[in-house]
Amino acid sequence: MIAKVCSTFIFMVLMGCSESKYTSMVKKELASGVIHDSLFLGLRLGQTRKDFFEICWNLNREKMVTHSEIxxxxKYPLPKKTTSDPEKDMTMLFYGDFDEGKTIMTGMKLQFYYDAWAIWNKALQADQLLLAVKDSLEKWYPGNDFIRVPLEKDSTELFVKVDGNRRITIKPLDDNRMVKAKIDDLRYVLDKE
Structure with missing residues (x-):
């Protein structure tokens, strides 16, 4: 229910920009007929809930993922880059978003944080992490760049990227540790929003 309300809110905000850059991008990308369903770790948009849990169970047995404190x-510790600063190691939390019948995965909720986060370390706060998350998502899911979409009710912005049927949003910061994002399959969610 919360996911549905959040998804509806995001859509209403994005659509409220009349024929905005976002609206034009969605129309163009959906008209292209290109389908992007691959996510990560063998997970795909359109899989069943049973497939989601089975894949996660197998990844857990292989010690690639574990349960999260949230x-x-x-919980998926992102692979470490050999050239990167160990202080910048990241963890990604994920969970599937399913249709009303709870059978088909229509999206994926994501949360990212630096493993070494501390309230006093300004370099590891969410405002700095946001740039790294945006950069990573653009590398993992090539195509269009993220655009900024202002939210009507305040001065915050949403980052949005649409490629074919796949929409990725990075939500405005509401926590100084985490950056939250969502991947949606527009074939499933647009008519529900």
Whole structure:
């Protein structure tokens, strides 16, 4: 229910920009007929809920993922880059978003944080992490760049990227540790929003 309300809110905000850059991008990308369903770790948009849990169970047995301290998310320590600063190691939490019948995965909720986060370390706060998350998502899911979409009710902005049927949003910061994002399959969510 919360996911549906959040998804509806995001859509209303994005659509409220009349024929905005966002609206034009969605129309163009959906008209292209290009389908992007691959996510990560063998997960795909359109999989069943049973497939989601089975894949996560197998990844857990392989010690690639574990349960998160934030229910119901799955915890995935992102692979470390050999050239990167160990202080910048990141963890991604994820959990599938399912249709009303709870059978088909229509999206994926994501949360990112630096493993070494500390309230006094300004370099590891969410405003700095946001740039790294945006850069990573653009590398993992090539295509269009993120655009900034201002929210009507305040001065915050949403980052949005649409490629074919796949929409990725990075939400405005509401926590100085985490950056939250969402991947949606517009074939499932647009008519529900």
């Amino acid at each position: 229910f119901p998310f799955v």
